[in-house]
Amino acid sequence: MDARHMKIKAAEAALAHVEDGMRLGIGTGSTAEEFIRLLAEKVADGFRIEGVPTSERTARLCLDLGIPLRSLDELPELDLTIDGADEVDSNLNLIKGGGGALLREKIVASSSARMIVIADESKVVDTLGAFKLPIEINPFGQKATLIAIEKTAARLGLAGDLTLRSSGDGLFETDGGHLIVDASFGRIPDADALARELNGLPGVVEHGLFIGMASLAIIAGEAGARVMTSARST
Numbered sequence: 001m002d003a004r005h006m007k008i009k010a011a012e013a014a015l016a017h018v019e020d021g022m023r024l025g026i027g028t029g030s031t032a033e034e035f036i037r038l039l040a041e042k043v044a045d046g047f048r049i050e051g052v053p054t055s056e057r058t059a060r061l062c063l064d065l066g067i068p069l070r071s072l073d074e075l076p077e078l079d080l081t082i083d084g085a086d087e088v089d090s091n092l093n094l095i096k097g098g099g100g101a102l103l104r105e106k107i108v109a110s111s112s113a114r115m116i117v118i119a120d121e122s123k124v125v126d127t128l129g130a131f132k133l134p135i136e137i138n139p140f141g142q143k144a145t146l147i148a149i150e151k152t153a154a155r156l157g158l159a160g161d162l163t164l165r166s167s168g169d170g171l172f173e174t175d176g177g178h179l180i181v182d183a184s185f186g187r188i189p190d191a192d193a194l195a196r197e198l199n200g201l202p203g204v205v206e207h208g209l210f211i212g213m214a215s216l217a218i219i220a221g222e223a224g225a226r227v228m229t230s231a232r233s234t
């Protein structure tokens with residue numbers, strides 16, 4: 001099974017958790033897009049949901065495929081969010097933001113009663129950090145913020161390159177008009193501590209560590225999709 005088919009398998013399994021009438025947070029990325037395509041088929045068959053997109057890219061795809069959308073201001077309390085991830089550990093802590101949508105993704109997920117992560121086996125890790133951690137920063141004072149991130153990470157024993165994400169000839173800009181720093185810290189043994197420290201830096205808008213937010217993960221591999229719950233809750 002190739003990577004795309006694994007994403008479709010995970011998306012199919014996630015669709016079974018979506019009930020008629022739900023207020024649904026809709027994630028961003030290639031895996032979330034497979035889910036969106038399947039969801040659109042159900043909507044075309046008469047299934048009723050109201051979706052809140054986590055990015056402009058997701059909003060465009062949903063609208064193209066006929067999925068009814070509302071803003072988070074119109075629907076501030078959601079039943080379920082389904083989204084992809086760049087890494088998932090055994091406690092269902094995540095790294096997200098490979099597509100630059102982490103801020104809206106985190107706001108939407110935290111407004112949802114449950115979050116289901118969909119991914120293929122390649123995203124499952126023992127310790128977060130092989131994937132560069134995306135950190136969303138305000139463009140104002142970006143050099144000062146980079147220094148602050150570096151010092152904060154160093155206090156936790158983490159070091160690595162901090163690279164401002166580029167796009168074409170310029171810097172990548174998020175839907176909120178911010179920049180993304182990709183931090184190659186390597187293994188992050190205490191992701192919770194790093195998340196808290198980053199939250200305390202004024203220039204950091206948000207970061208891609210999603211700690212304790214996912215209710216379950218649906219992971220697709222060669223043998224099909226399996227459900228992962230947090231090792232902490234078992």
Ligand SMILES: O=C[C@H](O)[C@H](O)[C@H](O)COP(=O)(O)O
Pocket residue numbers: 027028029030031032083084085086095096097098099100101102105
């Ligand atoms: O900003 C993007 C998101 O966090 C994505 O959900 C994440 O990067 C996973 O994307 P994909 O399913 O394309 O690997």
